[in-house]
Amino acid sequence: MFSQASHNSRLTPVEPAAGSTELLARISELIEDLSPDRVDLLKAFHRIQHEFGYVPREAVPLLAGKFRTTPAIIFGTIDFYSELRMAPAAETTVDWCSGPACLLKGSLNIRRALEATFECEMNRTSADGRFGLRLVQCDGTCHLAPLVRHHGRYIGPLTVSESIEWARRLTGDDRRAPPEDGARPAADEASPELAEPVEAE
Amino acid sequence: MTLPRYEEMWHRADDAWARAARPARTLIKVGVATCSRVVGAEETLSALRREVEARGLDADFMVTGCLGLCYAEPLVEVVRPNAPGVLYQSVTADKVASLLEAVAAGGIAREYALAVIGDRESGGLPALNSLEFVLGQVRRLMANCGVTDPENIDHYVARGGYEGLVRALQMKPVNVIDEVKKSGLWGRGGAAFSTGLKWEFLYNAKRQPKYLICNADEGDPGSFVNRNLMESDPQLLVEGMVIAGYATDAQQGYIYIRDEYPLPVERMELAVQQARERGLVGENILGSNFSFELEVVRGAGSYVCGDETGLLSSLEDRRGMPKIKPPFPAQAGVFAMPSNINNVESYTNVPLIMRHGADWWAEMGSEKHKGTKMFSLSGQVQRVGIVEVPLGTSTSDVVMRMGGGPPEGRKLKAVQPGGPLSGVVPASDVDIPLEPDPYRERGVLMGSGGLVILDDTNCIVDLCIYFEWFAEDESCGRCTTCFAGTRRMLEILRRISSGRGRLADLELIKLLGSIAQNANCFHGQGAPTAVMSMFRFFEDELLEHVERKRCPAKVCRGLVRYEVVHYSDRLPAAEAICPTNAVVRDNGTYRIDQLKCIKCDACREQAPYAIAVVDEFQPAATTLTR
Structure with missing residues (x-):
């Protein structure tokens, strides 16, 4: 289906689809110096996503023309890679690390808590479009496990309570934070220490 | 054949490196790599620059890579002329002022000091090479990591590059x-x-x-x-x-x-x-x-x-x-x-x-496998980081001594040697040498060297669900045995973890595992490896899930339930933290609304004495307050 032959066959470039002229012009400008068979398609995606925050639908026919292939193959390629998206991300997107180190330290609990607090499922956007949760792969910052990322900031190691409080601050939920230690009965000494999470800009 | 261009390059590089290796005035080296950036190494660096300028100190700066001690990042090394460098750990931007205070006075900031560079202790600090994490490592590939400036080719050339x-x-x-x-x-x-x-x-x-x-x-x-x-x-x-x-x-x-x-x-x-x-x-x-x-x-x-x-x-x-x-x-x-x-x-x-x-x-390494290999340590281990050891070093030496083993009071359960397709070896086999053959004998692949450590708070079924989910999620979709096989496997495992497992499922999993061998690439073939290791080493735990509907580690969501078992002053805090309002107050007593509860553990974190995780399918009377 995706054989070398069909990929390399020199097809007539497809007519660009409708879209604002500026958008199309900007995309053409971005991919101007790229050419087929020089490992440039990924570069094209990255440039476009860097510029717009996602790969607009209008880019697909333009890329197909540039790389001498069909829009279906371009679309399939975008669809294949998890870091490429075809719709803008929510205003506030929280990246939840799915890696094993985070998992072993209880990241699934954090996932459930975040999904409930943002009222939003993983890889979806909340009903009001303000919040998004995105599942990301491990990038080896496991000394912070379990962690979430928010606008390039890594937050961890998190307890479930900390993640809920943090998410509530983002949503503007002014519910009182749990009472401070003072009145804790002696029987509760076994409670885990609430370590301060490391927050890096 | 002589290469005059290399000679010339080397001399120029050597001059550049000499300034870093034998500094004429204080040199402050800050490791900036992914692992340190996420804990604020860049902020530390700019805070150091600001502070040095404000105090009018006589010092130079250098950015280095990562020494592999990810658990101690951000690391700052202060080198004075004619003295070994002192390594400081966890120097976040807020600690810079007090660190430089001590350094400006000509001393060592003891509360942050980790070690001195080299083999010999000095000034009451241990030598870096004698730290548990470093002792026994042979740094060949990592010889320059954390030592030279990765963005300066001269440093590399001068050190034999x-x-x-x-x-x-x-x-x-x-x-x-x-x-x-x-x-x-x-x-x-x-x-x-x-x-x-x-x-x-x-x-x-x-x-x-x-x-x-x-x-x-x-x-x-x-x-x-x-x-x-x-x-x-x-x-x-x-x-x-x-x-x-x-x-x-x-x-x-x-x-x-x-x-x-x-x-x-x-x-x-x-x-x-x-x-x-x-x-x-x-x-x-x-x-x-x-x-x-x-x-x-x-x-x-x-x-x-x-x-x-x-x-x-x-x-x-x-x-x-x-x-x-x-x-x-x-x-x-x-x-x-x-x-x-x-x-x-x-x-x-x-x-x-x-x-x-x-x-x-070839001097390093075991009989069959030569050289050194880098391993990363993560999961339930006290010191997360990267080590380089000769092949054939015992796994326990790396996991238990260098990594420090699981946190205090917990027991090692298993080690996953390299990636989700590699399988796991149980704690009883942790003494085997780190090289491919002993792992292969146990049906496990050593893989690329990412050691993930499990302890007794982790559930093996839960981990297998993760591996199968990962294999299914990343399957390219070419072979049915892979994309449909992993999905089927995932469904069965999820069924087991939700308490609806049946004995016939075990045979079905084994069948799927052998069918997967027919996939085209290693992704499909390797997908059931972890599940097969579970059968081999953790069959008791699996049977406990299937037959008694019980998760010994109390992780599987379908097999546990949260209950208020005592009264504690922390219960209002638990009520406040619950994201789904499942902690309900009735006439002054508290209970958990099981229909609302998402089992996220936040309430138990707040009130660990009052709220307990109990087995869903066990008589609750043993744990409830009388």
Whole structure:
């Protein structure tokens, strides 16, 4: 289906689809110096996503023309890679690390808590479009496990309570934070220490 | 043949390195790599610069890579003239002022000091090489990591860099391959195939152009050794690939780095550019008649692109779906031309072999497997980081001593040696040497070296669900045995973890596991490995889930329930934290609304005495307050 032959066959470039002229012009400008068979398609995606925050639908026919292939193959390629998206991300997107180190330290609990607090499922956007949760792969910052990322900031190691409080601050939920230690009965000494999470800009 | 251009370059580099190695005034080295950046190393660096200027101190700055001590980041090293450097740990920006206070007074900031660089203790501080984490490590690949400036090619050259290339260029390509074969270097990516032999296949291929590809798509979650090499010593990879290009008669190289690694992409691109400016990459390298081009390619987030043929498809501007072998890449690889694909660690060993000779290189390691190997430690381990040890070192030495084992009061349960497709070995086997064979005997693959450690709070079924989910999520969709097989496996495992498991499921899983062997690439074939290890080593725990509907570690969500078992003053806090309002107050007593509860554990964190996790399918009377 995706054989070398069909990929390399020199097809007539497809007519660009409708879209604002500026958008199309900007995309053409971005991919101007790229050419087929020089490992440039990924570069094209990255440039476009860097510029717009996602790969607009209008880019697909333009890329197909540039790389001498069909829009279906371009679309399939975008669809294949998890870091490429075809719709803008929510205003506030929280990246939840799915890696094993985070998992072993209880990241699934954090996932459930975040999904409930943002009222939003993983890889979806909340009903009001303000919040998004995105599942990301491990990038080896496991000394912070379990962690979430928010606008390039890594937050961890998190307890479930900390993640809920943090998410509530983002949503503007002014519910009182749990009472401070003072009145804790002696029987509760076994409670885990609430370590301060490391927050890096 | 002499290479005057190299001589000249070395002298210039040596001057630059001398300023860092033997500073005339105080030198402050800050490790900036992915692991330290996420805990604020860049803020530390700018705070240090501000503070040094404000105090009018006489000091220089240098950015280095990562020493591998990820647990102690951000690391700052203060080197005074004619004294060993002092390493400070966890220096976040807020600690900079008090650190510099002590340094300005000519002393050591004891509360942050970790060790002194070198082998000998000094000023009451232990030597870096005597720390539990470092003792026993043999740092060959990592010799420059955390020591030199990764963005300065001079530091690399002055410390013996490109000597291996010079030596290789004076030999015939066949002899270079022979030297690599003699060393016994095998591919470090997991397949453990002889690197020299692989190069010979490419050398013998007749057609041109030939391509050389570096697989830096380190997709295995929990594995980050390649990342450290690329961001702490990128020139080592450049040199390794140029030597490989010379040996195999290739003209074009690609370094394919995963999208999740922005800093390695940045540093590799800079390294290639610097090497090109020095005539170490490009036309007529070092005045010889050998030319080699190198390009960094950034992936876009796909695990199967780490499979060699998947990577080839990705380079060909298509979906990164693994191809059917044969033809093997050496005959028809990228763009249907002869190609060779190696892992980052395989290429980076080559400059060392060429610089010091195969015999020196083979001194380290076990009888069958030579050399050193880097391992990353993560999961339930006290010291998360990267170690480099000779192959054949016992697993427990690395996990229990260097890593410090699981946190206080917990017991080691299992070790997952390298990636989600590798399987797990139980704690009883933790003394086996770290090399492929002992692992293979246990049906486990040593893989690329990302050790993930499990302790007794972790559930093996839960972990297998993760592995199967990962395999299913990342399946390219070509083979039914893979994309449908993993999905079916996932459904069955989830059923078991939700308490609806039946004995027939066990046979079904085994059947799926054997069918998966028919998948085209290793992704599909390796998908059931972890589940098979579960059958082999943790059958009791699995049967407990299936027969008694009980999760011994109390992790599987369908098999546990949260209950208020005591009264405590912390219960209002638990009520406040619950994201679904499932902690309900009725006439002054509290209970958990099981229909609302999402089992996120937040309430138990707040009130650990009052709220307990109990087995869903056990009589609750044993735990409830009377």
